[in-house]
Amino acid sequence: MRVLMLNERDVSHPLAGGVEVHLEELGQRLASRHGIELTVLCAGFPDAIAEERRGGIRFLRFGNRFSYYAQLPARSRREWATGDYDLVVENLCKLLFFSQLYLPDAPKLGLVHHLFGLSAFRQVSLPIASFVAATEAMLPLAYRRWPFVVVSPSTRDDLRARFLPGDSIRVIPNGLDHARFAPDASVAVEPGLIVFVGRLEYYKGVDILLDAWSRIVARKPDARLVLVGAGTAGDDLRARAAKSPGAGQITFAGFVSEAEKIDWMRRAAVVVQPSHKEGWGLTVLEANACGTPVVATDVPGLRDSVRPDVNGLRVPRADPEALADAVVRVLEDPDLRRRLSAGALEWASRFGWDAVADAFAGVLKALAAGQAMPEVRDFLADDSGERAA
Numbered sequence: 001m002r003v004l005m006l007n008e009r010d011v012s013h014p015l016a017g018g019v020e021v022h023l024e025e026l027g028q029r030l031a032s033r034h035g036i037e038l039t040v041l042c043a044g045f046p047d048a049i050a051e052e053r054r055g056g057i058r059f060l061r062f063g064n065r066f067s068y069y070a071q072l073p074a075r076s077r078r079e080w081a082t083g084d085y086d087l088v089v090e091n092l093c094k095l096l097f098f099s100q101l102y103l104p105d106a107p108k109l110g111l112v113h114h115l116f117g118l119s120a121f122r123q124v125s126l127p128i129a130s131f132v133a134a135t136e137a138m139l140p141l142a143y144r145r146w147p148f149v150v151v152s153p154s155t156r157d158d159l160r161a162r163f164l165p166g167d168s169i170r171v172i173p174n175g176l177d178h179a180r181f182a183p184d185a186s187v188a189v190e191p192g193l194i195v196f197v198g199r200l201e202y203y204k205g206v207d208i209l210l211d212a213w214s215r216i217v218a219r220k221p222d223a224r225l226v227l228v229g230a231g232t233a234g235d236d237l238r239a240r241a242a243k244s245p246g247a248g249q250i251t252f253a254g255f256v257s258e259a260e261k262i263d264w265m266r267r268a269a270v271v272v273q274p275s276h277k278e279g280w281g282l283t284v285l286e287a288n289a290c291g292t293p294v295v296a297t298d299v300p301g302l303r304d305s306v307r308p309d310v311n312g313l314r315v316p317r318a319d320p321e322a323l324a325d326a327v328v329r330v331l332e333d334p335d336l337r338r339r340l341s342a343g344a345l346e347w348a349s350r351f352g353w354d355a356v357a358d359a360f361a362g363v364l365k366a367l368a369a370g371q372a373m374p375e376v377r378d379f380l381a382d383d384s385g386e387r388a389a
Contacts, residue, residue: 001368002084003030004106005040006076006099007091008068010059012052013045015231017199018282019093019113022151022174024055029357031056036361039085041075043068069095073102080106086368093279096135098142107367110148113279114155114301115139115162140164147373149363151280153380154300170376172360173304174282175353180262181289183345187266189292192223192331195268197261197283198275200231205274205297207233208318210240210250212274215324217246220331228264230255265290269337270330273302276317281305284312289348293340295326304380311344350379 005027011020023040030036037056044050044061052059060079063071079085080103088106090097093113100108115136140163147168150156160166194216198204206227216223227237227250234252241250253264265271271287271294278301284294285305294312296302306312313330315322330337359376366374 001035001086001365002037002039003087003089003364003368004076004079004085005038005089005091006072006097007040008043008065008094010040010042010061012048012059013043015065015199018174018279019091021282022113023091024057025175025177025353026357026360027057028055029353030361030364033354033357034361034365036364039079041072041079072097077102087364089364095132096138096142100142107370108146109363109367110143110146112148112150112155112159114152114277115158136162147363147367149360152301152304154304155279158300168373170359170363170373171379172356172363172376173351173379174280174285175351175356176285176289176348177353178289178349180258181265181286181348183291184266187263189269190224190267191269192220193268194223194225194327194331195228195264195271195287196226196273197228197265197271197287198273199229200227200234200237202233203276204231205276205318206237207240208297208320208323209272209274210237210244211320212324212327213241213250214245215321216327217249219324219328221246223331224249224251226251226253226264226268228253228256228261262286262290265292268292270295270327272323272327273297273306274323275299275302278302278305285348285351288312288344291341291345293330293337293344295323295330297323307343307347309343310340311347312340355379 007023009016009020011024027038039058041060043063043065048061050061088099088103088108089111090099091111149170149172151173153171156169156171159169196209200206213225238252241247265287271292273281273284273294273296275297277299281302287294288311294306296306296314297317298314299317306314308314313326315326362374
């Protein structure tokens with residue numbers, strides 16, 4: 001079985017994020033466990049290879065982050081016309097693709113991590129944000145008859161709120177590679193080390209974290225903040241941090257290797273995820289699998305991946321004072337951190353990429369065969385079938 005996937009980026013792209021990690025991990029296992037081959041039509045970037053095969057996935061790159069969308073219809077028709085494909089998947093994590101206009105007869109599935117909504121206005125310029133919001137407003141009309149897979153109950157509820165039928169939506173969350181993301185007894189936790197892992201973008205709430213930092217360092221003078229990741233807001237955030245109290249205790253680690261990222265997560269006393277909106281929050285699970293609790297904002301996606309007083313703490317969105325209080329609470333209370341660390345390991349153990357790929361493969365095979373959306377397991381329920389609070 002072969003699937004044609006539309007996704008602006010792949011994991012090699014300089015602006016790749018959690019969506020692209022999901023694509024890579026999922027696609028490799030679909031190929032190795034189920035014989036399902038993905039061809040991903042994605043945007044080029046400087047020095048990109050036009051065609052590449054990696055982990056059972058074929059990547060076709062063309063254009064750039066803007067011209068890609070103009071070239072996509074013709075490239076999609078050309079690929080589909082080969083007769084090699086059974087299904088089209090739109091990975092709806094940035095702009096909508098509207099492939100029903102140029103691939104009207106192809107069976108289709110929408111894969112949604114999160115919709116931007118008003119958070120787009122924190123991420124890009126007003127004209128682009130307005131365009132994103134306008135295209136998302138067309139979802140109920142253009143995608144009403146589509147089946148969807150989403151990565152969290154929050155995203156499912158977002159689609160339902162946009163009047164898309166809930167009986168065609170299945171929740172299959174992100175997974176984890178537990179061979180890589182795991183505690184390491186040889187790596188000592190550094191008291192006072194606070195780590196953020198993610199793209200340096202305003203919708204990620206890094207500015208709120210920097211506002212909270214002045215309150216944190218006032219109460220914990222030995223605290224240290226490390227920001228792991230890169231993004232379009234990086235220069236602005238560095239300038240802002242330079243003016244903060246305790247600026248010398250803030251480190252911008254930039255884009256790092258996977259091994260370095262995991263090392264920071266293991267060393268951290270707490271990982272902070274202050275986003276305004278997430279699809280799920282893959283870094284939450286990654287940190288938890290390393291035994292590290294997370295302080296996160298109570299927003300869509302993160303309220304699914306962070307269980308209060310189980311694997312971390314949740315605070316109101318865009319509230320630097322509450323964020324600082326929660327971080328300091330974890331830093332100052334060893335018993336609390338030990339309890340959250342144990343809960344983090346148990347919670348993360350529920351999510352593995354193999355199980356995610358198995359559930360996803362069932363959906364792909366059913367749709368390719370013209371069948372109804374199958375039911376999938378509830379990953380968020382415990383062994384007794386009860387949903388975690």
